[in-house]
Amino acid sequence: MVNRNGSFGRFGLYAAVVLVCVAILAPFGWLIVSSISYRVDLTTVPLKWIPQSLNLQNYREIFAAGSGGVNASLKIGLLNSLVIAGGSTVFCLLAGSLAAYVFSRLHFRGKNATFSFILLTQFMPMIVLIIPIYMIMSRLRLLNTILALVVADCAFTLPLVIWLMLSYFESIPRDLEEVARIDGCSRFGTIFRIIMPLSTPGLAASGIFAFIIAWNEFFSALVLSSTLRSKTISVIISEYSSKVGVDYVAMAAGGVVASLPPVILALVFQKYIVEGLTAGAVKG
């Protein structure tokens, strides 16, 4: 855009930028500050914004072995979330890439309809699915298991991974596979020797999305889990307000710890996230 370079214009610009930064950072920043404050400081009125001394007790308890109370459950929730999000990511990348290959390179009757159908599932509200999913898992005796949560996460994330990988595959020229097949490579072989290696950015973007979505997932985890055997960190934190009562510091610390993986992943790999979000959304 054509810029009017008046000093008022620049000042207004930077003021707006600062405002946006503050709006983004302040709420989360306050959560972080709360998590390292002493309860005494947080509960005085008028509030002292900067703690006079740092309280790292909760963080120590979360990451140390053999702690008790809420922070022990938080640690277990953290591990559960890691396993569930990780497992879901791996499965989604594998199954999703293969499915995307089918939609990109193969033909069968009803292909377009199937694809549209898969995309439509993204708009189904969780609540309509969760009731029968609960009943199915109950009948399969999979309630309160890590496997159930992984399967649920996969179902919600697969359409997105298929969509993303499809757009990446479409940008790989088909000649490469044709050359390989003339040289005797099987169709199946071309997938793993040609297409996948060329799609590592797509896999990275899909993987990061899948992980973050699975990590942040709450409702299905809430319904399908009942004990620490399968509760994710999101579920554990949601119980804080009733369980911990008024231990605001522990709650804030739990919130910060739960946020670290997805936030760090998103900040470090932001390029992939932006590419993923805009894939297909902006084109045409």
Place this chain on the structure above:
Amino acid sequence: MPRASFAKARSSLLEREGVLAFLLLAPAMAVILGVLIFPMVSSLGLSFTDLKLTDPSSGRFTGLANYAAASRDPMLWAAMGRTLTFAVTTVTVETCLGVLIAMLLNQKFRGRAFVRGLVILPWALPYVVNGIMWKWIFDANYGAFNALLSQLGVIGEYKIWLGDPATAMVLVIVANIWKETPVAVILVLAALQSIPKDLYEAAAIDGARRARAFFSITLPMLKPIIVSLLVIKTIWALKEFDLIYIMTKGGPANGTNMFSYYIYQHTFQFLNFGYGSALAYILTILAVGMAVAYMKSLKGGPDVES
């Protein structure tokens, strides 16, 4: 010749497209069919029964009784009204803010890359953490919002923000806006960056002022992405659950009891699986209906053969 027999052996089962397609799609479709499609169908069946988990003799086929009851359920209509308020407000504000902030981030300034990166933070935050963060900020006794307002002299004493149905709804809307605006910013920014600069140069040569350029060039070029955002965000707003569960549990006095939470209450608290399924189906028809209409309007839906 070895090559010929090699080729013959290769035209095995895996070379037939149909078979290969089936095999490769199998893992993904197994999960999607099992966890999404089958439950969808099963839900429909459930909605035609009077299943209550508290009543062992329930589960009889009742046809459209649940749907009829839903149309006469005043609490459902109230919940839908609140959902509408929530959806209209959040979607409008998020999209407008998205456009404004994207335009801001499209300007040249120092540290632009850093700020663009920062925008992702609310998106990445888990829904639960977003809920407890805002609940803590608006806490009646020790919340930062109360502290800020009273230290600035705006209010005399601390208010119980989440204790009043109207303000509770406002706060839930604020929390949602904070979390969901980044998506709008990122998408609009990408769209802005794809607008050819020559258009603006030509307009400048023709003497058009910035406001004119905005309305004649920028806005029309942004129309597709803005429409996409409006539709998708509305569907998301209809489904909103996590935030309500964490911040207000539908209260106070049902002030924030929106559609999804109302369904949750009937299913998992009152254990009315039959009625809950019917309600859930109504929501699904709304959400999927909007999605279908939108996809059709994109000229025949997504094209797999490009």
